[in-house]
Amino acid sequence: MKVSVRSAGFLTTVQDLGRTGFRRHGASLGGALDPHALTIANLLVGNHPTDAGLELTLGRVRLRFADDRLVAWCGGAFDVHASGAELPVGHIAFIRAGEEFEAAPPPKGARAWLAISGSIEVPFVLASRATDLRSRFGGLEGRALVDGDELRLHSPSRNASVLMRQLESSHITTWSAPNEWSSPAPRHPFLRIVRGADWSRFRKEAVAALLGESFTVTNASDRMGVRLQGNGVTRDDRDELLSEAVAPGTIQIPGDGQPIVLLGDCQTIGGYPKIAHVITVDLPAAAQLSSGDIVRFAEVTLAEAQQLLLQRARDLAWFRAGLTLKFT
């Protein structure tokens, strides 16, 4: 009923879909930086979408299983092996007791989400199992995994048991989740944005710079936000703004004109102007950015962003319906 962390990698944390209901107390949403990827991985192994999995960042991770489990992962182009066999993104592998899962750093992309049938058993803190690294609570003792950790697992669901029997001899499914969902890591993405509340505080040239130029991801980026370096997006007025809510996807422009794209661990309230927001369906691509990557922005309307999001929800419902057939 447990998994041993043989190698914890660069930054591996226990995450679920995040912490809602506590922003009024200042606690971040947090959770998987690509909640859609974790949802898909969870569904593949017969878990509930809100179950806890692991978020892998850049490094090499090795896990050994104490009992039979299904695993599936989504995210950046990691090189993953289950029981010694290559496990492509979005496929499901059957790992027997004593065998290992191994992920090597990706040639592109930064993060991957791993789901294990049954899911990781850690206590709920503020109604979530997500690790809040900055405030040091949730997940495994509020911290990233280290070599030698042991993670307790819940019992696999009945669906997982059905699939395990099917995979007795083949070990890895021949079918997978749709590829555009499971591996959202183009090397130089266009992130689609909608206008933010402070868009009109910026001059035409500043907006043209945001939409026309490319930006380089700096190494000061983390789970709170992606910090970008470009020629500068400057503001006209010098009004001190009253601090107001920000959210994952919000693009803030601090005084130096270098944009920050906020991610899941962002603060709840910010004082920098909000020029725009990365649309929700493009947050998975934002979560894959690492130091040195090049980003561009493209504007869409709010209606387009919302239609894309509703379409993704409909596609997810179809995917879930289709998946139930695999579990029978």
Add this chain to the structure above:
Amino acid sequence: MEIVSLGDSALVVRVSNDFAAEPEEALRAAIALQRTLEEAAIPGVVESAPGYVSVAVFFDPAVVADAIGGDDDPFEWLHQAIRTAALRAEGRASGSARSRVRHEVPVCYDDPEFALDLDSVGQHAGLSAVDVVKRHSEVEYRVHCVGFLPGFPYLGGLPRELATPRRATPRSEVPAGSVAIGGSQTGIYPTNSPGGWNVIGRTPLRLFDPTADPPARFHAGDRLRFVTITREEFDRLSA
């Protein structure tokens, strides 16, 4: 009242345009709206959180679409539902947000280890350190909102003369418990954190406990006073 989008899955309802002139009114309106929205339990709304002059509303568009069914535009529908709640909140703003919760926050201002920027705040205000402390600790503050960090209270009511611009270079780590001034705002850092506010003292109180219900010590609308303590009292209280 004005509704502005905060990306495609959240929006901000601004209840006042003139915070500087009527901070109390803005606070009352924001708290009343947040409570009304909570009670309204609008389908698809995941949570709401008050800011200085606004309430942020986070929603799941797919749940909204499911709840209303048919061909209605879920976002148009959601805006309408929030507008309706906001009108109801305006009607009750006067009574509902009066908070009787009062906090006394012990602060040690007179140790250079804690009061990192007390002198520069004094210089900016043209006051002695003693006068800065006196003025900072003799007024009552209101908690306008809690955010930025878990449990961080944004306080309104700072005497005008104590307003001090944020430090040109933020500190990479402001110690937990630091009482600080940033522009016309004052607040308390609940945990060690990077920060650009001017630190003038430190409280031994713990402001956020994730295992407690509610986890934050202060809430929007609460009233708060700072009470000066010595270094010895600080050490005793934090033991």
